[in-house]
Amino acid sequence: xxxxxxLLYQIGLTxxxxxxxxxxxxxxxxxxxxxxxxxxIPQSAKASLATLKANNTxxxxxxxxxxxxxxxxxxxxxxxxxxxxxLPLFVTTTTGxxxxxxxxxxxxxxxxxxxxxxxPGSVNAWLDAVxxxxxxxxxxxxxxxxxxxxxxxxxxxxxxxxRMSPKSFRSYFKLRFFFxxxxxxxxxxxxxxxxEAERFASVQGSNKNIEILGNIKLDGxxxxxxxxxxxxxxxxxxxxxFFFTAGSTHEGEEAIVLDALKHLIANKSDQGPVPxxxxxxxxxxxxxxxxxxxxxAGFKPKSFSKQEKLEPGDHVFLLDTLGKLMESYSISQxxxxxxxxxxxxxHNVAEPFAxxxxxxxxxxxxxxxxxxxxxxxxxxxxxxxxxDAFKTQVKYLYDHKDEAVRKGNLGKNWIxxxxxxxxxxxAAIQRVLANES
Numbered sequence: 150x151x152x153x154x155x156l157l158y159q160i161g162l163t164x165x166x167x168x169x170x171x172x173x174x175x176x177x178x179x180x181x182x183x184x185x186x187x188x189x190i191p192q193s194a195k196a197s198l199a200t201l202k203a204n205n206t207x208x209x210x211x212x213x214x215x216x217x218x219x220x221x222x223x224x225x226x227x228x229x230x231x232x233x234x235x236l237p238l239f240v241t242t243t244t245g246x247x248x249x250x251x252x253x254x255x256x257x258x259x260x261x262x263x264x265x266x267x268x269p270g271s272v273n274a275w276l277d278a279v280x281x282x283x284x285x286x287x288x289x290x291x292x293x294x295x296x297x298x299x300x301x302x303x304x305x306x307x308x309x310x311x312r313m314s315p316k317s318f319r320s321y322f323k324l325r326f327f328f329x330x331x332x333x334x335x336x337x338x339x340x341x342x343x344x345e346a347e348r349f350a351s352v353q354g355s356n357k358n359i360e361i362l363g364n365i366k367l368d369g370x371x372x373x374x375x376x377x378x379x380x381x382x383x384x385x386x387x388x389x390x391f392f393f394t395a396g397s398t399h400e401g402e403e404a405i406v407l408d409a410l411k412h413l414i415a416n417k418s419d420q421g422p423v424p425x426x427x428x429x430x431x432x433x434x435x436x437x438x439x440x441x442x443x444x445x446a447g448f449k450p451k452s453f454s455k456q457e458k459l460e461p462g463d464h465v466f467l468l469d470t471l472g473k474l475m476e477s478y479s480i481s482q483x484x485x486x487x488x489x490x491x492x493x494x495x496h497n498v499a500e501p502f503a504x505x506x507x508x509x510x511x512x513x514x515x516x517x518x519x520x521x522x523x524x525x526x527x528x529x530x531x532x533x534x535x536x537d538a539f540k541t542q543v544k545y546l547y548d549h550k551d552e553a554v555r556k557g558n559l560g561k562n563w564i565x566x567x568x569x570x571x572x573x574x575x576a577a578i579q580r581v582l583a584n585e586s
Contacts, residue, residue: 181245182263188274208237363570370503502560529560
C-alpha cells in the first residue's frame with residue numbers, strides 16, 4: 150500500500166515538473182542545478198565520490214534547503230569535522246544561494262552538490278553515486294520518495310532542527326495516512342521544541358523516534374559570528390549615529406522601514422543620535438529593485454557591492470551581498486527581522502540578540518513562533534501588531550536607550566541559557582553511525 154502511494158506521489162510530481170518545464174527553461178532562479186537535480190552527476194562530485202569508494206568509506210549526507218538551513222547547520226558540520234575527522238561529509242542544497250553559501254563555507258571540507266528531484270531515476274542515481282552511511286535532513290523539507298528509497302537500502306534517515314509550524318501541521322495532519330508511514334521510517338527526528346515534538350508525534354501517531362534537541366541556530370549565533378570587519382569600515386559613523394538594521398526583508402517591508410526612518414529623522418531632537426538604516430533584502434535578485442525603492446523614498450543609497458561608505462549626510466546603506474548580515478546586526482542599536490511585516494512567517498528573530506541588539510518585528514511570526522514566543526515572554530522581543538505600531542515601537546526604542554539596552558541584554562542572556570543543541574545533535578548522529586559500523 151505504501152509503495153503504491155509513493156508511486157502515485159511520484160507520478161504526480163512528474164506531471165508537475167513537466168508542466169513547470171517552461172519555468173525551468175526560462176527562469177534563471179529555477180534553472181540553478183537542474184541537471185544535477187535530474188540525476189546527472191557532475192565530474193567534480195564523481196571524482197570526490199570515487200576516492201571515497203576506493204577507500205571503502207561512506208559519507209554522511211546532509212541536506213540543507215537554502216541559506217537559512219545551511220547557516221543553521223554549519224556549526225554542527227564544523228563539530229562533526231572536528232570530532233569525527235575521518236567521516237566524509239556530502240552536503241546538498243536546493244537553491245542557488247544555498248549552494249553558493251555551502252561551497253563558500255564548507256567546500257574546503259565537504260563535497261557540495263544539488264539535491265535531486267524526488268523521482269526514482271534522480272534519487273537512485275545520486276544514492277548509487279554517494280552510497281551514504283546515513284542521511285541527515287535539516288529542518289523540514291521531507292521528500293517521501295527519497296526517504297522510502299533510503300529505507301529500502303537500509304540507509305538511516307535523521308532530521309535535526311526539525312520544525313513543523315502550526316500551519317504546516319494542519320496540512321501534514323490531514324495527510325497523516327501518508328506522512329505517518331514516511332515519518333516512521335526516520336531513525337531519529339531531532340526537534341527544536343516540545344511543541345514541535347507534539348506536532349510530529351500527532352502526525353505519525355508515536356513519539357518513539359522523536360527527541361527534543363533545542364534549536365541549533367542558537368549555537369550558531371555564538372560560534373560563527375564576529376563583529377567588525379569590512380562592513381564596519383563602510384558604516385563608520387560617530388557617537389551620534391543610531392544604526393538600525395532591517396535584515397532578510399521581503400517585498401513591501403522596505404517601504405515600511407524607510408517610512409519608519411523618515412519618522413525618526415523628522416522627529417529627531419537637535420541632541421538626538423543620527424538615524425542610519427541598513428537594509429539587507431532576503432533574496433539577491435531583489436537588490437536592484439530595493440536600490441530603486443530607496444531612491445524613490447528620497448534617499449541616496451550607498452551599497453556594499455559598490456564599496457561605498459556612508460558619509461555624514463547619508464542615511465541608508467544597502468547590504469547587497471550574502472554573509473554580512475550578522476556583522477551588520479553586531480554594530481547596530483536596533484534591528485528588524487524580515488518576513489514578519491508581510492505574510493511570509495518570519496526568519497530567525499534571535500540573531501540580533503547574539504549581540505544584545507533589541508528586535509522589533511511584525512505580527513507574522515508563524516515560521517519562527519517558538520523563538521518569537523520565548524523572547525516575547527521575557528520582554529526581549531517587541532512584536533508590533535501592525536505597521537503603525539511598528540513605527541511607534543521603533544521610535545520608542547530610539548528615544549529610550551536604557552530600555553533598548555535592557556531588552557537586548559534579556560535576549561542575549563536567554564540565548565546563553567539555551568545553548569547546547571549542537572552537542573545533543575552530534576551525540577545522536579554518533580549513536581546512529583555507531584549502529585551502522
